[in-house]
Every structure is written in structure tokens, then in C-alpha cells.
Amino acid sequence: MKTIITYGTFDILHAGHINLLRRARECGDRLVVGLSSDEFNQCKHKSSLLNYDNRKAVLEAIRFVDVVFPEQSWEQKADDIRRYRADVFVMGHDWLGKFDFLSELCEVKYLPRTPEISTTEIRQSLGAVVQQVKHV
Ligand code: C2G
Numbered sequence: 001m002k003t004i005i006t007y008g009t010f011d012i013l014h015a016g017h018i019n020l021l022r023r024a025r026e027c028g029d030r031l032v033v034g035l036s037s038d039e040f041n042q043c044k045h046k047s048s049l050l051n052y053d054n055r056k057a058v059l060e061a062i063r064f065v066d067v068v069f070p071e072q073s074w075e076q077k078a079d080d081i082r083r084y085r086a087d088v089f090v091m092g093h094d095w096l097g098k099f100d101f102l103s104e105l106c107e108v109k110y111l112p113r114t115p116e117i118s119t120t121e122i123r124q125s126l127g128a129v130v131q132q133v134k135h136v
Helices: 015-025 038-043 052-060 074-083 100-104 119-134
Strands: 003-008 030-036 067-071 088-092 107-111
Touching: 003 015, 003 074, 015 030, 015 088, 015 107, 030 038, 030 052, 030 074, 052 067, 074 100, 100 107
Parallel strands: 003 030, 003 088, 030 067, 088 107
Antiparallel strands: none
């Protein structure tokens, strides 16, 4: 059983997230996902529109995802890799090099990000629509 592990906020799920999760799952037989808690998102200076429970429910419904667990700190990855016996750690290449230290525990893979889509852009577009409606 080859286990793949990845982490993220996965707010307002879009094709970029799905591509990453699908390609991560295709690297092995099981995909476990460390989902950033609402509190940890604050540490990442990142707010999410959906809270942890909502984001977890969405991720758990994805057929590529087998397990979702909370990501509460930067330091927990090594313990998570041991706990889940992960063989491969996967992240989008916007994190290139940031997690190479984990290569002592498992293979580290950075996959190309899906271009031209991000939660930030979706939130900005939503904000613009709200502003337009307000001024109708
Ligand atoms: N991603 C992608 N293409 C996009 C957007 C995101 O491949 N267009 C990938 C990111 O590279 C990441 C994953 O999808 O691997 C989740 O992205 P985010 O939810 O933005 O997660 P992030 O804030 O990068 O948190 O400890 C690691 C952090 O929790 C990662």
C-alpha cells in the first residue's frame, strides 16, 4: 500500500486543487490530506471563506481522497509521515524546495500548479459581483 500525503487549505475547491489531488493519488494507492485548521490558516496569514468542517466535508467527498486530518502547525509533517507511513509527500511547485528536508523520511514531489486559477482570484471575482449587485 503506497501512501501519498499532501497538505493545504483547499478553500472554495477548484480545478487546480482537483488536479493536484488526482495527480497525487495517481502516485500511489492511498491519499491522506493534512487540511489546514482555521487557526493554522491565521499562522499562514491566510483566511478561508469556508471553515474547517466545511472544507473537510468537501475534501472527504472527493474520490481521490482517502483520509483528511487537521494540519495545525508547520512542524507536524514528519510525525504525520510516520503516523500514516507515507511513501511520497506531494505539493504544488509553488512550494518548490520548501519541504526538501522531508526527503529523509519519504520521497518529496512538487507537481506543476494549474495555471490561471486560484481561490484568491475567485474571491476577488465574487467581491466584484457583490459590489455590482449593491450598486444596481
Ligand atoms: N494548487 C495547484 N494549482 C492551483 C492552486 C493550488 O496545484 N491553481 C495546489 C497548491 O500548490 C497546493 C494545493 O493545491 O499544493 C493546495 O493549495 P492551497 O489550498 O492554496 O494550500 P496552501 O495554502 O498552499 O497550503 O503546509 C502546507 C500548506 O498547508 C499548503
